[in-house]
Amino acid sequence: MAVTAERVDLRPPGERGVWSWLTTVDHKRIGLLYGVTAFAFFFIGGLEALLIRLQLAQANGEVLSADAYNQLFTMHGLTMVFLVIMPIAAAFTNYFLPILIGARDVAFPRLNAFSYWLFLFSGIMIYSSFVVGGSPDGAWVGYSPLATQITETVRMDYWAIGLNLLGVASIASSANFIATVFTMRAPGMTMLRMPVFAWMALVVAFLLIFSLPPVAIGLFQLFLDRNFGALFYQAAAGGDPLLWQHLFWLFGHPEVYVLILPAMGIISEILPVFSRKPLFGYEFVVFSGAAIGFVGFGVWAHHMFTSGMGPVAEAGFGIATMIIAVPTGVKIFNWIGTTWGGRIRFQTPMLFSLAFIAMFVIGGLSGVTHAVVPADTQQHDSYYVVAHFHYVLFGGAVFGYVAGVYYWFPKWTGRMLHEGWGKVHFWLMLIGFNLTFAPMHILGLNGMPRRTYQYGEGLGWDFWNLIATVGAFTIGVSFLLFLGNILWARTRGIPAGNDPWDGRTLEWTISSPPPVHNFDVEPVVHSLDDFWHRKYAEDEEGRLVKMPAVTGGTLVETGGEGEGDTHDAHEDIHMPSPSYYPALSSLGLVITGYGLIYLSWGWAAVVVGMMITLWGLFGWSLEPITREEH
């Protein structure tokens, strides 16, 4: 008993206070941490974007210096990709993947916590560069030899080390999600009964596992070039600058699908609910998602059509890029097919999902124009490309994730976001988005290159740049409304109940917010959209018939062996205990990272950091899995 008491001191099971969040291994809490952190970084990245737009509002802008501008656009890209969209996808995956497949947690709860803390600490580390002499300024792609040119400053070391640490976090969470999907599914939850979002999370996890190693190697080589006089990318010594581009885009292109596929999964959940119809062609949507992931590994060099690979490679990668439009098109058609013949409710989650489809069609088609290589030699590295990938990643991914927030906020908090303000948010964001990015197509075709802090007069770019700036601030206002809505609704929103949208999947069978253990009784799944089929049957024409006996959301299914009353079952559930070792291990890694950045005197920090990480890992492996309760 004495031992137990000590353990309790070390690892208090408390549910409140900072310490409980620092030590939590609950996938839902970690999901919320991911979400809140990503949202905070989103405002930082958005602020950077607004400064960029202010500078470019007119010719010869004087708001920012070239140096400040180069840092801001680098950090804007890096932030939005690595610190916003990836973690917001991780937030949804963490919170809902286990629930959607009927599990009580992820396969490795402490590894999950480790991933989050490493992401947070790395993000803070990268941003700390602003205070200690300047942030990375070589664009988020960090092309060498520009990235290795100035070794007197540590700006690009922050970038190289920071990205690698974030990569470690992503690999850990990907392994975790894969193990979760393969081993933790509820009885009856076959792979082809999994919600599409779970499928997309699985595909993304595989994409990350296979795509991060090449860039990790590249980043280490780059770090060695910068700090140890290695010559991987130094042309004068026989190194090859293009090697970096291949390694980077071998990661960077699958990364695009890492950003978009979870959002596609989310809207594949939302569309059926608000159309009162099952997803059209579930198998096609699932397999097209997997196909996108697979082909996504074969198109990386379409980012290099002007680098001089030779016409054969260019033709090959151009055609491969066109091929990837096929499974993407399939998804679009299936989504539209889902709405066809339904009874469509235009509530906020649906509005954002529909906008996703429309904007993604535009972004997808402009993507096809990139595959036409001769045309791409004009579009590449111009504002046309900036327009294209914002239509995909903002018009697509961000709209999808915002749809997800409106859809699942009731499940997180038990309260609904304000529908009216949500609609104002939606229209402002849609209009602002198109005002910002549609003109960039024209700017790019009219010869405006990206990553330029100024442009001269007489080039015909002034008008559309001004419009884009107005649009950017409109987006900014819309997100302030969103933030206000969230803060208001947390405490004052309409209580949601278990199943506010008449949902189809397992998360709507449990209370809002869900209990720590998710399910009182392990659910047994009989079909795709299992919860829906417990509420509705189909008549002989295939039309919806409500089953009278069941009221949505209050249903408790007792599993095969689930005899007796559910309260007892609840008592027997063992959830993993809180642990601070994951946070400690990741803190050690980040200290090591700082040491590597300031290598000339930082070796001490490397030693200390590695000791801390080792301490964390030892503690982690030796602590008892479940705290003694009795």
Add this chain to the structure above:
Amino acid sequence: MLTASLFIAAISACSGSGPQSSLEPEGPIAQDIDDLWEFVLILATIVLVIVLAVFVISLIRFRERKDDQRRPRQVHGNTRLEIAWTILPAVLLAVLAVPTVQGIFDIRTPPEGPDVLQIKVTGHQWWWEFEYPDITSDDGRTLLTANELHIPAGTRVNLTMTSADVIHSFWVPPLNGKRDVVPGRVSFLTLVASEEALVADNGFGPGVVLGQCAEFCGLAHADMRLRVFVETPEDFEAWAQQQLEPAAVPTEGAAAAGFETFNQVCTACHQATVSQPDGTVETIGLENFIEARGADSPFWSSFGPNLTHFGSRTTFGGASLDNVTDHLTQWLANPSDLKPMAPEYNDLAEGRILGMPNFGLAPDEIANLVELLQRWE
């Protein structure tokens, strides 16, 4: 959806505006690319309109109305339909792939023949060096200039390009797509300007088209611009002969004093081919370059632009500044005031030149230098 069609309309309405626009080709290669782009645009617009139309019809037709008691048919899919809309885009893309592959091999085939004008391009942070290897003086010097490229209309020009430092990208949208300029590698790009380009005036004078570096290359990437002067073959020939002439060393007045300063300060990085009063012709500054870089002749020829005919250029500082007295005076007082640079990181032996330092020149030294440089037309 509405915005989508609006922006397509806007693209067509605003197409071809500006001296750096890919939508107003000034030569056959850019024209081919533009034609291909328009073909894709039309195809994509048709797809966009059809898809969005079906989408909007579905949303309107199947929207939930007040007291809507409809019970939607629970359709789970339709294999035939799904196979159809998998194959249809594939066919459409195959149609697109044919001209794409043709176009790739067209634009990547370097021009050959005796009438091709060869130009060597070197990207530097942050300016362009142009050498015309086949245009030589009697004593064997080649034509060297910076940031302003002169080409004869109707002639195929083959650019052979590399970089002195980091990756750049040569882009003159009205003449061709862009091509990366990579250290340690040689890349090629063909430029052809049409006869019409001679008279086309987009605000920078007839025959002038603009371009700039398209691959982020550091601090002053935005100011690494260039101008192309399309000339008649006769005008081009006259220009070339004039550029091959050495600049005269002034013997008296402010310019002579300026030359003293030039010889002491500027030649650390710049070169100029001058003729002394006694008629001897020499390239000053060349020794410094060879000393720093070794005797092996690199692809490029100097650390800074060759200034022999500086006065004949309309711009300087990576074609980002008009070549007028005011700018030149300010530039010599502190170059980084006019263009963001980082000369504190310069390392000549390593070939790392990140801009022109402030040499702390006195006002009269500056005035003398301005006098000299403007005289060297």
